[in-house]
Amino acid sequence: MMEVEETNFDELYEVYACMQCGKCTGSCAVSLRSDFNIRELMRIAILGNNEDVKEHEEIWDCTSCGICTVRCPRDLKPSEVIVGLRSILVEEGEVPSTIRDALESIGNNNNPWGRPKSKRADWMKDLDVEVKNLSEGDEAEYLLYIGCTASYDTRIQKVSRAAVHVLTKLGVDFGVLGEEEPCCGSEARMMGESGLFEMLVEDNMNLFKDFGISKIITLSPHAYNTFTTDYKDYKKRLEEEGIEIPNLELDVKHYTQFLAELIEEGRLTSDMMNEFNKTVVYHDPCYLGKRNNIFKPPRKVLSIIPGINLVEFERREDRSLCCEGAGGRMWSEGTGTGERNAVIRVRDANTLNAEIITVACPFCLSTLEDGRSTAGYEESMEVKDIFEILDEVLK
């Protein structure tokens, strides 16, 4: 167990190598509109002035996009230092009440949305196709991991249903976990609750083993990122503490990677689609782009749609503007003032004459749809997940 009270940030994150150049602050997506200053917080970590963190409520503004880590010339991980600093506040119980409620809900209900576990499969109610349920004895090659937000948010439930339609049409052998699907824990970790995350890693690895799951397709880049990176780190950490974790080699793909592979194999082609004569711009989600360098697969999927006019943001790929949806920001408004990044983003899309902003992440869908309403583009612009577009065009 990481003893956060006595955190030595150099042992954990090599912060003594920081030369306070400020490239992190200069890159930061929230420093544009809030007092959040990553260089200042790095300084606190270097000096070990952990008490000072309590004076910085803007620490909850960080969206964990990871751009500071991408750009750090010393290869440090400032975005991880934020997680460590937040964990000091978590261990002392001094977190904003909305963050507290989200974390408690993960512990009690296995989702951060305060919704009962018994309603997790409600998104499946309106499905007109049969789906295998791997928690009820069905067997399938892949688990389609829906995630908390796409299970409970009524708008994003449509993406989950579109995903089922598309994968079914493409003849993929997959199943879901329904009510038994657990929280992946990505947001719990980013909010600094490493103990809760450890518990989820242990429980979920056992659950995957019990239901015979090894291949996973995720809807969310956050689940993808945590399953492929954090689970490995924490498995090692837990085993060092003497906790046995099943030796499962998880093969996890974000759905855009999976679909791009189907294209390679000739199982997903333009011939299978109707014309889609719209101008579409793709918004790179941070957890797919900046954190995992996955830029091509989503573009490849979109590019084979007949008739599509695919345009690009000027700020794209690893320079993509964060939508401010992650790092706990779904449960913390943030101290920032002025126009939200999501509003800036939809305005940029408007200058490109985009009729659709397409996303591959539930948080991006949520924030950009809000931004579209705020900017007044409800009539002229749609925000859609790539799965929704595919569901529309597949014959």
Added chain:
Amino acid sequence: MDIIVSVRKVPDTAEADVMVEKSGKDIEKSRLTFTINEWDNYAVEEAIQLKEKYGGTVTVITVGPKDVEDILRRSLAMGADKAIRVDMEDPEDAYTLANILSAVIKNQKFDLVLFGAQSGDFNRGVTGVLVARMLGITHAAMVNGIEVLDGSIKASRELEGGLNEVYDIKLPALFTIQTGINEPRYVSISGIRKARKKPLEVLTPSDLGIGSIEPMVRLDKMYLPPPGKLAEFIGGSTEEAAAKLASILKGKGVL
């Protein structure tokens, strides 16, 4: 100041669909999550804040089988010093529960006893007050503000219609705590793990010298309220509405 807080584990029914079990005497619990009663969580937080400010100890107590111990561990992680569980089924009758709790409390050293104002399952709001009577100490219900004076506490009570009532109450005393009195802290999972080292005493009813207690209330039957008939909203001016209402009542033979 030595403080005792009584806590209970209850199902979270805020958003879940609640169904009655076949026996007709309980709800179906298998798909519900159980947590510390919301009011009790505020009471624990209040006790810990008082301890942090004025020193002393906080003891949390509950009645129930072993699986309720997680709410005690959670309260210990929040900052309570010790916990006591009376090992028996949580009695559905508040009078029985109050007898057991008062038997525990009277053997402890205390200046203040805190209860949640009510519990989220039955919403009776009587257990704390019954315990105060059994212990023969002063009580105040629905307390939403506490100010410590010399040997007494200025307690503010929330009344109907937005009224507040303030009493100066000599210690020892028992308060039932209303939500909103404070902002309960987050309890981390590693905090709960570390709290395993704190003392948790398990007592049996016979340790407390309790034999059988004749319950004052027995649950007869539980059922979902039958759906009502369509309600009619009577519109128009006051005069028109009154005339219409009078004619409906007349038509039904009420007037």
